[in-house]
Amino acid sequence: MFIGYVVGESTTSSANVLMKNKVREGSYVTLEYEDVKALGLLTSLTVGSDVVDKDINDVILLDDLAKVNRDRIPKFVKGKIKLLVDLNGLRRIDLPPPPLTEVRLATDEELKAVYSRGNLSIGKVLGSNVPATIDINGLTRHMAILAATGAGKSNTVAVLSTRLAELGATVVIFDYHGEYSSLNTKRLNLIEPKLNPLKFSTKEFATLLNIRENAHIQYRILRRAFDDVKGEITNQLKSGKFDLKNVQENLKNLFLEKINNQATKEKDNDKSLAEVKNKIEEFFDEYGDFIDVNLEDVMDLISSARVNVVDLSPLDEDVMDAIVSHYLRRFLTSRKEHKRTGKGFKYPLLTVIEEAHVLLSKDRNTLTKHWAAKIAREGRKFGVILTVVSQRPKGLDENILSQTLNKIILRLVEPTDKKYVLETSDNLTEDLVQGLSSFNPGEALVIGPSVKLPMMVKIDKYEGNLAGKDPNLMEEWNRAKEEELIGKEALEW
Numbered sequence: 001m002f003i004g005y006v007v008g009e010s011t012t013s014s015a016n017v018l019m020k021n022k023v024r025e026g027s028y029v030t031l032e033y034e035d036v037k038a039l040g041l042l043t044s045l046t047v048g049s050d051v052v053d054k055d056i057n058d059v060i061l062l063d064d065l066a067k068v069n070r071d072r073i074p075k076f077v078k079g080k081i082k083l084l085v086d087l088n089g090l091r092r093i094d095l096p097p098p099p100l101t102e103v104r105l106a107t108d109e110e111l112k113a114v115y116s117r118g119n120l121s122i123g124k125v126l127g128s129n130v131p132a133t134i135d136i137n138g139l140t141r142h143m144a145i146l147a148a149t150g151a152g153k154s155n156t157v158a159v160l161s162t163r164l165a166e167l168g169a170t171v172v173i174f175d176y177h178g179e180y181s182s183l184n185t186k187r188l189n190l191i192e193p194k195l196n197p198l199k200f201s202t203k204e205f206a207t208l209l210n211i212r213e214n215a216h217i218q219y220r221i222l223r224r225a226f227d228d229v230k231g232e233i234t235n236q237l238k239s240g241k242f243d244l245k246n247v248q249e250n251l252k253n254l255f256l257e258k259i260n261n262q263a264t265k266e267k268d269n270d271k272s273l274a275e276v277k278n279k280i281e282e283f284f285d286e287y288g289d290f291i292d293v294n295l296e297d298v299m300d301l302i303s304s305a306r307v308n309v310v311d312l313s314p315l316d317e318d319v320m321d322a323i324v325s326h327y328l329r330r331f332l333t334s335r336k337e338h339k340r341t342g343k344g345f346k347y348p349l350l351t352v353i354e355e356a357h358v359l360l361s362k363d364r365n366t367l368t369k370h371w372a373a374k375i376a377r378e379g380r381k382f383g384v385i386l387t388v389v390s391q392r393p394k395g396l397d398e399n400i401l402s403q404t405l406n407k408i409i410l411r412l413v414e415p416t417d418k419k420y421v422l423e424t425s426d427n428l429t430e431d432l433v434q435g436l437s438s439f440n441p442g443e444a445l446v447i448g449p450s451v452k453l454p455m456m457v458k459i460d461k462y463e464g465n466l467a468g469k470d471p472n473l474m475e476e477w478n479r480a481k482e483e484e485l486i487g488k489e490a491l492e493w
C-alpha cells in the first residue's frame with residue numbers, strides 16, 4: 001500500500017515522509033531508490049495544518065474557520081522513519097533516500113525475510129501475520145523484560161519459557177508472586193523453596209536471619225555457632241544419631257546451645273548474644289517448615305528440559321535473597337564444574353528473576369545482586385543465562401541492566417524509566433523509545449543479539465493459566481455481594 005513521499009532531508013538512518021494514507025506508529029515501511037530497497041520503521045507521526053498555524057493570533061478568524069467544513073481545511077500528516085536495513089542482501093543502507101521517494105507499507109514477504117529467520121517464534125510482527133522470531137543462541141547475552149505494570153511481562157515469560165522448554169531448554173523461574181505454578185504445560189516442575197542451612201555459606205545464612213555484615217559482633221557470633229552446628233550435624237547425620245523427626249526443634253536448640261557456649265568469649269556482648277538468639281528463634285518459628293537437612297544440593301531439584309518454578313511467594317525479602325542467591329551460586333559453580341570435570345549440571349540453564357528491582361535493586365546490596373552480576377559477566381561462557389523482569393527499570397542495578405543485551409520492552413510510560421533504559425542499552429535509540437508509551441498490552445519492542453534488527457512484535461497470548469491475570473473487579477465485587485446476601489439469608493432463616 002502506498003503511504004506517501006519522502007520530503008526534506010534524509011540520512012542513511014532516517015527520513016521524513018509526508019503521508020497521503022494514514023498508518024499507525026510502529027508500522028514497517030519500504031522505500032525503493034537507486035539499487036536500494038530500504039526497510040524502515042515509522043517511529044512517530046505529526047498532524048498539523050499550514051492554515052491553522054500555531055502562530056495564528058486571530059481567534060475570530062478561527063471562529064470563522066471552525067464554521068466551514070473542517071474537512072476542507074488543508075492538513076498534513078508527517079512521519080519519521082528509522083531506516084533499518086537494505087533488503088537487497090540484508091546490508092547496511094549506504095545511500096539516503098532522495099526526496100519524492102515513494103514510501104509503501106512493507107509486505108509480509110519483506111518482513112518475513114528479516115524477522116522469521118530465528119528458531120523461536122514469540123508472536124507476530126506488529127500489524128502483520130508474519131511470525132516474529134528470535135535466535136536462541138543470541139540469548140547467551142542475557143535478557144531484560146521491562147514494562148509498566150499490566151503491560152504483559154508475565155505473559156511474555158510464560159510464552160518464552162514454555163516454548164523454550166519444549167525445545168529442550170532448562171528454565172528456572174524465581175516466582176515472586178506465585179503466578180507460574182499453574183502454567184499449562186507437561187514440562188512444568190514445581191519446586192518448593194526448601195532449604196538446607198547446612199549447605200549455605202555464612203553470608204547466605206546471615207542474610208536469611210537478617211544479620212547484616214556490618215553488625216560485626218552479631219556476625220561473628222553467628223559464624224562461630226554456624227561452623228559448630230555444621231560440624232556437629234554432619235557427624236550426627238553420618239552416625240545416624242540426628243533425630244530427623246524433630247529437625248526444626250533440634251536444629252534451633254543446637255544453635256542456641258552453640259551461641260550460649262560463647263558467653264565467656266563474648267562476655268561484654270550480652271546484647272549481641274541475645275539478639276542473635278532472638279533472630280535464630282524468630283527464623284525457626286517462621287521458616288522452620290522450609291528446612292530440609294537431607295537436601296544435598298539444590299541442583300538435584302532442577303529437571304532438565306523443564307520449566308522449573310521456585311515459588312517464593314510465602315517468603316519475606318531477606319529469605320528470598322538468601323534462597324535465590326544460593327541457587328544462582330550453585331547454577332554458576334555447577335556449570336563451571338561441568339565444563340572443567342564433566343560433573344555438575346549437564347545442560348545450559350536459563351534463569352528468570354521476576355520483580356528484579358527488589359533483589360537486584362540499584363540502591364541495596366543483596367547477595368542475589370552479587371551472583372546475578374557474576375552470571376551477567378561470566379554466565380555466557382558456562383551456559384547460564386540471566387533474564388530479569390521488572391516494572392521499575394530505573395530501580396534496577398545499572399551494571400546488570402547494561403549487560404542484559406537482549407531487551408523485550410513492552411508499554412513503558414514513565415519518562416525516567418525510559419531514560420534509564422535508553423542509557424543502559426547500547427543498541428537502543430531515542431526514536432525507538434518514544435513510541436513505547438502508546439503500546440497496547442502484549443505489544444513490544446525487541447532489541448539485541450537475538451533479533452539483530454529492532455523488532456516490533458505483538459507477543460502471543462499465553463494459552464493457559466497464569467495466576468497474575470488482571471482481576472475482573474465487577475465480577476469479584478458482585479460475588480462478594482452475593483456471598484454477603486447468602487450469609488444474611490442464612491442468619492434470617
Ligand SMILES: Nc1ncnc2c1ncn2[C@@H]1O[C@H](COP(=O)(O)OP(=O)(O)OP(=O)(O)O)[C@@H](O)[C@H]1O
Nearest residue numbers: 149150151152153154155391441442459460461470
Ligand atoms: N500478548 C498479549 N496479548 C493479549 N493480552 C495480553 C498479552 N499480554 C498480556 N495481556 C493481558 O494483559 C494483562 C496483564 O498481563 P501480565 O500479567 O502479563 O502483565 P505484567 O506486565 O506481568 O503485570 P505486573 O506488572 O502486574 O506483573 C493480562 O490480563 C493479560 O491477559
Ligand SMILES: [Mg+2]
Nearest residue numbers: 153154155468
Ligand atoms: Mg507480572
